[in-house]
Amino acid sequence: MALTIKEVEYVAQLARLQLNEDEKQIFAEQLSSILEYVEKLNELPTDGVEPLAHILPVYNVFRADEIRPGTPREEILANAPLVEEGQYKVPKIM
Amino acid sequence: MELHQLTIHELQELLSRKETSALEITQAIFSRIHAVDKQVRAFITLTEEEALAKAREIDNQGEYGRIAGIPLGLKDIFCTRGVKTTCASRILENFVPTYDSTAAGKLFADKGILAGKLNMDEFAMGSSTEQSAFFSTCNPWDFTRVPGGSSGGSAAAVAADEVPFALGTDTGGSIRQPASFCGVVGLKPTYGRVSRWGVIAYASSLDQVGTFAKDVRDCALVMNIISGKDPLDSTSVDLPVPDYSASLDGNVKGMKIAYPREYFQPGIDSQVQEAIKKALIKYEEMGAIVDEVSLPHSEYALPAYYLVATAEASANLARYDGVRYGLRDFEAANVIDMFSRSRAEGFGEEVKRRIMLGSYALSSGYYDAYYLKALKVRRLIADDFSKVFAKFDLIVSPTAPTVAFKIGEQIGDPLTLYMNDILTVPINMAGLPAMSIPCGFHEGMPVGMQLVGPAFGESTLFKAAFAFEQNTDFHTFRPALEVK
Amino acid sequence: MSKDYEVVIGLEVHAELKTKSKIFCACSTAFGAEPNTQVCPVCSGFPGMLPVLNEKAVDCAIKTGLALNSEIAEFCKFDRKNYFYPDLPKAYQISQYDLPICKGGYLDIDVEGERTRVGITRAHLEEDAGKLVHQGDITTTPFSLVDLNRSGVPLLEIVSEPDMRSAQQARAYMEKLRSILLFADVSDCKMEEGSLRCDANVSVRPWGEQKLGTRTEIKNLNSFRALERAIEYEAKRQMEALEDGEVIVQETRTWDEGKGVTRSMRSKEEAHDYRYFPEPDLPPLRIDRDWVDTVRKSMPEMPVQAGQRLMDQYGLSQYDADLITQSPQNLKFFDETLALYADAKAVSNWMMGDLTRLLNQNGMEIQDAKVKPALLAEMLRLMADGTISGKMAKTVFEEMFVSGLDPQTIIKEKGLVQISDANSLLPLIDEIINNNPKVLQDYKNGKEKAFGFFIGQIMKATKGQANPEMVNNLLKERLNRE
Ligand SMILES: [Mg+2]
Numbered sequence A: 001m002a003l004t005i006k007e008v009e010y011v012a013q014l015a016r017l018q019l020n021e022d023e024k025q026i027f028a029e030q031l032s033s034i035l036e037y038v039e040k041l042n043e044l045p046t047d048g049v050e051p052l053a054h055i056l057p058v059y060n061v062f063r064a065d066e067i068r069p070g071t072p073r074e075e076i077l078a079n080a081p082l083v084e085e086g087q088y089k090v091p092k093i094m
Numbered sequence B: 001m002e003l004h005q006l007t008i009h010e011l012q013e014l015l016s017r018k019e020t021s022a023l024e025i026t027q028a029i030f031s032r033i034h035a036v037d038k039q040v041r042a043f044i045t046l047t048e049e050e051a052l053a054k055a056r057e058i059d060n061q062g063e064y065g066r067i068a069g070i071p072l073g074l075k076d077i078f079c080t081r082g083v084k085t086t087c088a089s090r091i092l093e094n095f096v097p098t099y100d101s102t103a104a105g106k107l108f109a110d111k112g113i114l115a116g117k118l119n120m121d122e123f124a125m126g127s128s129t130e131q132s133a134f135f136s137t138c139n140p141w142d143f144t145r146v147p148g149g150s151s152g153g154s155a156a157a158v159a160a161d162e163v164p165f166a167l168g169t170d171t172g173g174s175i176r177q178p179a180s181f182c183g184v185v186g187l188k189p190t191y192g193r194v195s196r197w198g199v200i201a202y203a204s205s206l207d208q209v210g211t212f213a214k215d216v217r218d219c220a221l222v223m224n225i226i227s228g229k230d231p232l233d234s235t236s237v238d239l240p241v242p243d244y245s246a247s248l249d250g251n252v253k254g255m256k257i258a259y260p261r262e263y264f265q266p267g268i269d270s271q272v273q274e275a276i277k278k279a280l281i282k283y284e285e286m287g288a289i290v291d292e293v294s295l296p297h298s299e300y301a302l303p304a305y306y307l308v309a310t311a312e313a314s315a316n317l318a319r320y321d322g323v324r325y326g327l328r329d330f331e332a333a334n335v336i337d338m339f340s341r342s343r344a345e346g347f348g349e350e351v352k353r354r355i356m357l358g359s360y361a362l363s364s365g366y367y368d369a370y371y372l373k374a375l376k377v378r379r380l381i382a383d384d385f386s387k388v389f390a391k392f393d394l395i396v397s398p399t400a401p402t403v404a405f406k407i408g409e410q411i412g413d414p415l416t417l418y419m420n421d422i423l424t425v426p427i428n429m430a431g432l433p434a435m436s437i438p439c440g441f442h443e444g445m446p447v448g449m450q451l452v453g454p455a456f457g458e459s460t461l462f463k464a465a466f467a468f469e470q471n472t473d474f475h476t477f478r479p480a481l482e483v484k
Numbered sequence C: 001m002s003k004d005y006e007v008v009i010g011l012e013v014h015a016e017l018k019t020k021s022k023i024f025c026a027c028s029t030a031f032g033a034e035p036n037t038q039v040c041p042v043c044s045g046f047p048g049m050l051p052v053l054n055e056k057a058v059d060c061a062i063k064t065g066l067a068l069n070s071e072i073a074e075f076c077k078f079d080r081k082n083y084f085y086p087d088l089p090k091a092y093q094i095s096q097y098d099l100p101i102c103k104g105g106y107l108d109i110d111v112e113g114e115r116t117r118v119g120i121t122r123a124h125l126e127e128d129a130g131k132l133v134h135q136g137d138i139t140t141t142p143f144s145l146v147d148l149n150r151s152g153v154p155l156l157e158i159v160s161e162p163d164m165r166s167a168q169q170a171r172a173y174m175e176k177l178r179s180i181l182l183f184a185d186v187s188d189c190k191m192e193e194g195s196l197r198c199d200a201n202v203s204v205r206p207w208g209e210q211k212l213g214t215r216t217e218i219k220n221l222n223s224f225r226a227l228e229r230a231i232e233y234e235a236k237r238q239m240e241a242l243e244d245g246e247v248i249v250q251e252t253r254t255w256d257e258g259k260g261v262t263r264s265m266r267s268k269e270e271a272h273d274y275r276y277f278p279e280p281d282l283p284p285l286r287i288d289r290d291w292v293d294t295v296r297k298s299m300p301e302m303p304v305q306a307g308q309r310l311m312d313q314y315g316l317s318q319y320d321a322d323l324i325t326q327s328p329q330n331l332k333f334f335d336e337t338l339a340l341y342a343d344a345k346a347v348s349n350w351m352m353g354d355l356t357r358l359l360n361q362n363g364m365e366i367q368d369a370k371v372k373p374a375l376l377a378e379m380l381r382l383m384a385d386g387t388i389s390g391k392m393a394k395t396v397f398e399e400m401f402v403s404g405l406d407p408q409t410i411i412k413e414k415g416l417v418q419i420s421d422a423n424s425l426l427p428l429i430d431e432i433i434n435n436n437p438k439v440l441q442d443y444k445n446g447k448e449k450a451f452g453f454f455i456g457q458i459m460k461a462t463k464g465q466a467n468p469e470m471v472n473n474l475l476k477e478r479l480n481r482e
């Protein structure tokens, strides 16, 4: 299963990763060879096999609806690259 | 023996007899670190001042026990309140959490002293610690070799006597493989045994916190502290935690040990295989019953793992967007570019590669063929183990296909590097506890033996590992570090 | 709307559930706090943070499901919905994809005497995102600000089948759904605060066509009026486009309240590939039938049952019953008033008339009004026994609404008491007739206007306090004796 540059660009767009032309080329090659290896799974018939998403036989883990104080604003904003009026400041959307 | 060479339980005894103090131990640890870490390069951050202050405070209180007054290291994936936590990534280079991860917090509550934060592969993605964004860590047995990964800094620090013990995380072998490469004890507990809260996520359904120690007794001691249900982690399990130290009786008579034929194949270094086979003979001599079994889906574990792990990682690492913390590109004109450029600058090659692979495996049109297929294979792998554990107490195998390889040897080829995890990954897929203990040497480098138990069967691992330790002396060997 | 086209509408409603704390952390959900003061590392998406599910949110979902005649899943799980946006801290929303907590269901709406059953496709639990505030105009601002107070507030997303055929039906559905959520006590449903939000999927097709037309999704509908207007506009736009031979593009549109138009939100960056997969940090749910039964037993009377009760017991019309059952507070007011004054039609008229008008004018909720059921009942009693006239009652009611004083006091203070005493009215009537012999003559000559003149004079002399009915009767009697 060879990955095209266009597919690499699409996935990079989904994952919000800016790639240069060299990187696109390298990823296309490397991901293709990894996918080729992964194709090995198709040797295995898995019809009727229940997918395993949660390994533990655990269900219904809850917390009670109780309020606890959050983190002080100054503290939680302390790691932010840009802050204004107690909010995270980001460039415009479009 | 000098203080830095001792185990937790040896230090604890000296402390309780008042023959040393937490301050003396901590000073000894830091002078050792200053002496050797220029070469080993295990630490990203040292917390010397705070450690010495804490040691004085503990000495003033004068109460010792368990790990009180004992220094420790944390893989830099554990969030620590007020102490920079980087995950060995540029994107978190300046991140200072406001919270302690539960596991670290338990150690601190037990008066363990943080010596510093340890190097790793960026976001735990790697098997050599060469993928750290900052620097590679060297194997203390041979500085030209890797310490394994991703918890390479933790393994190397313990092997080099820089700390008596350290925590790591294991998603596909990230504790066991470096423990094997560095000749120390490394345990990955059952998924759900130790809280993951505050531990930076790589692949949530596979990640598990565990520990590196110089011997099995120390490992059990640490596990007694960090195990148990955490109300903040929905996947931590509400089961009683046995006293693991109580299982250290050295008795394996009648224990049924299986060795899977799929784990002794060409591709696994024959000398490594040889070391494990000798260990199995040792177990037989000690009264265990050893038999060959089959885990027929073993060869599918690695490809399935790389799909499941990278898919989860692609979501787990999406939060690094430059909004609330971490690296931001300030040149971007709009928010979409800001995301893409910050992430491109902040993440290393391997991390990008895995995010790309995982995003692809989940993307429209490919979900069923890749991700869902991998989940089905995961079921088959877990079932393989269940069948064996219906009849056996323990599975034994090599931990890694080879001894530690040379720095730079595999870095160019992702697939070759991924093959390091071939013997450890199936255990994460099945959520089982597993341990690597030293069992021999090859090319002057340690060989690790992997012990795998049934879910929540850590006591069995401790029992078998301790018995082996009692009857061998591999764990007593330390690298002869040239102190400059 | 058009003779040639049929409109097809389905609604996706997001209701914020009425829990004290957020769905996956213990931060408060209270509305209106200073930005980023109800946040923690979990709801701010910090590294290493894990979600723990609020049990109350699940209870609310089960309750709603039962009220909407849905099947409550025995097994369900959470999934991650992946997309990047500055107000989505983890860059994924924890939601439910293929196994929602509520499956199927319906609710009935009545529009212009016609009942329509609207199918419910599903209802699922998810977390809300934060709030993005644009500095200035969205199209020109260089920066936006992110407030995460709302991030992690529990939401129930209720998806309807495309069963509505007009904007009025869509509005009725929304109103009925709101009343159900209010009666079930699972959401505040304050559209202006965003605790009830609605996206509309709208398409049109030629009459008789079976296949659905291409739909657009309209976002940002934060009032019933906006919902109705936006659908009307959008349907018209699509019909005109089809008439002009254009093709409808499947897209997301936003409603511009000021200009009264929908606008495309398309941007070339938007590739919707959410890459859903099971949330590994949350164990699945097994909802056993005992749990569902317990919730069922705890359910209060729902608006449908209450409305039926009002129609059966008091003979109210469907229309009146729907209005009274808009909210549990409304119904409570009605029931309490009726317990004190047993004329359902009168109570209903006053509630739906003057009370609703005054509440709307003042932007108030019925439970906050100073007029209480006891006051309204007393006022109605005074009206019935002739103490005050209907016109006076209007004045009394307005005063009660403002001051909350009891009607007796208001009547006294304003001197509003109606003169219903024949002994005090008769001399006055005599006097007025005697003073106007010419008009009396006109009356005798059959001029109807003359009667009205006398009434006017009497009312004027009593400053409008004379009981009009009584004056009417007394005057007639008196004149007939002439
Ligand atoms: Mg939604």
Ligand SMILES: [Zn+2]
Pocket: A070, C022, C025, C026, C027, C038, C039, C040, C041, C042, C043, C044, C152
């Ligand atoms: Zn929170």
